[in-house]
Amino acid sequence: MTWSISMIRALGIPPSAQVLDVGCGTGSNLRLLVELGFADVTGLDRSPDAIRWCREKQLPPVECGDLCALPFPENHFDLVLATDVLEHVDEPDAAVAELRRVLRTGGTLIVTVPAFESLWGLQDELSHHKRRYHRDELVVQLRDAGFSVARSFHFNFLLFVPIWLARRLMRWLRIEVASENEINTRWLNALLARIFAFDVWAAPRLRPRFGVSILAVARCPDAA
Numbered sequence: 001m002t003w004s005i006s007m008i009r010a011l012g013i014p015p016s017a018q019v020l021d022v023g024c025g026t027g028s029n030l031r032l033l034v035e036l037g038f039a040d041v042t043g044l045d046r047s048p049d050a051i052r053w054c055r056e057k058q059l060p061p062v063e064c065g066d067l068c069a070l071p072f073p074e075n076h077f078d079l080v081l082a083t084d085v086l087e088h089v090d091e092p093d094a095a096v097a098e099l100r101r102v103l104r105t106g107g108t109l110i111v112t113v114p115a116f117e118s119l120w121g122l123q124d125e126l127s128h129h130k131r132r133y134h135r136d137e138l139v140v141q142l143r144d145a146g147f148s149v150a151r152s153f154h155f156n157f158l159l160f161v162p163i164w165l166a167r168r169l170m171r172w173l174r175i176e177v178a179s180e181n182e183i184n185t186r187w188l189n190a191l192l193a194r195i196f197a198f199d200v201w202a203a204p205r206l207r208p209r210f211g212v213s214i215l216a217v218a219r220c221p222d223a224a
Contacts, residue, residue: 007204007217008036008079011108015039017078020102022067023085027054033081034060044070068094075104083112084213087129096145100220109147109218113138115154115211121167135214147218154211155203158195163212 013019015037021029024043027050033041043062045051051062065071067082068091080103082095089095099109114124114132124132139149203211 019079020077022082027059030059070098072102080109100145103220107220111216115214142218148221150217152216153207156212157208158199
């Protein structure tokens with residue numbers, strides 16, 4: 001969520017706005033939204049364990065539900081976050097239509113998805129991903145659902161080539177690990193954190209043609 005702090009602030013959404021975090025997991029987005037001053041925040045997740053963890057952390061309430069059949073009324077939220085969730089569903093068009101349904105006119109959707117099928121690797125399989133996206137594909141999907149796409153760009157672009165090469169080598173050399181995290185170290189984590197911090201600052205400014213992930217900001221336009 002580092003990428004989104006300045007972006008959400010720049011949207012100028014008032015603290016009284018109703019906010020939904022779809023696929024909230026263990027609550028990192030929920031915590032950040034509270035820290036940003038939003039008073040009416042709701043999470044949604046399919047996992048009872050995730051819901052229990054959020055409750056134990058005393059985070060905002062989390063509903064149990066399916067992204068393709070959101071348990072909320074129409075025109076209900078001012079801001080919806082769907083970060084790294086669309087790649088998990090079997091029917092992404094239905095999921096995006098549901099996101100459009102629950103947003104108010106003038107509301108804002110922030111979406112992130114993994115980019116480029118050529119980057120497919122072990123972590124995609126462990127995370128039960130169904131797909132990785134091209135930016136144009138995501139934009140078309142959002143527009144077809146009735147959204148107006150304000151901006152879209154790749155991020156995590158500085159690590160695109162290293163990750164692409166690493167995943168190719170693992171496949172070619174048949175390196176078997178339980179998770180890609182097993183080949184990580186403390187010093188490498190520290191280095192990657194610095195690289196990523198610069199990356200998320202630079203990506204919206206440079207708008208690179210490639211990256212490990214894609215971010216889109218979309219709005220529900222007036223009916224007219």
